[in-house]
Amino acid sequence: MSETVTLHYGEEEGDFHIEHVRRTEPFARTNHWHGTYEIYYQLSGQRAYFIKDRTFLISPGDLVFIGKHQVHKTSDVGLPGHERVVINFSDRFIGGDREHPLSHPAMLAAFQSPxxxxxxxxxxxIFVQNILQKMAKEIKERATGYEIYVKLLLLELLLFSGRYSERAETTAIEHQSPVHKKISEIVRHINANYQEPMTLTGLSEQFFMSPYYLSRAFKEVTGFTFVEYVNTTRIREAQRLLKESNKKIIEIAELTGFENxxxxxxxxxxxxxxxxxEYRKGER
Structure with a gap:
């Protein structure tokens, strides 16, 4: 069972999106990446959150920042059931793609935080939850000037987060276990070498793990199977090439590691x- 409240606002579809979800049953998000920034706030329950190349344990009161085009996926930890709020927003929404009186590097500092x-x-x-509640209320009621207020609330949240990231611990993040550290190394290897032939057996030999153990640990730590993650990484790069280049589709397939x-x-x-x-035509 789940309860979901989703609200959208913006000049273009996808400019701004806020979603409040409460779930009582097991849930795992599918492979996910997008061209917007994401802020995730955990209200209750615990989740394993894989972002880019490592997994974090998310608990109530945790605020999470995912940059544009970063692969991320959440999965259950322990008892199922959780409540969270997610915000997605584009550069255009906060004036990041043009000169803007409120544009400042501090606004996106939390997304660069290690x-x-x-x-x-x-x-x-309490401060963050108050901002989130005000955002949802403004978009739902759409009173005069709500568009401006939603942007101001988001900028307030971003500035708070940027300052918080400056005060946060700057030492290296410790991995939960040696297995997490090893899987993070393998993920970074895949991210850097996705265009090369890649098999579970080959990686298990390279990283001194049995294929069975690597397969099981990879799924447990990242939430992806080995094949799912390799394909996700390759298709994400293919989308970039389709959008940013005039290369032929067959050439893009070869450049991203597909044999045919x-x-x-x-x-x-x-x-x-x-x-x-269809993706190329839609993106141009």
Missing amino acids: SRVFSLKLPDQ IAHFGRTFKKLARMTPL
């Missing part, structure tokens, strides 16, 4: 829910 996750103290939790165009097409459609040609 920690990515801030465990807020109670007064800061048919496999590339099937995988792309499964993950992007459209063909490479």
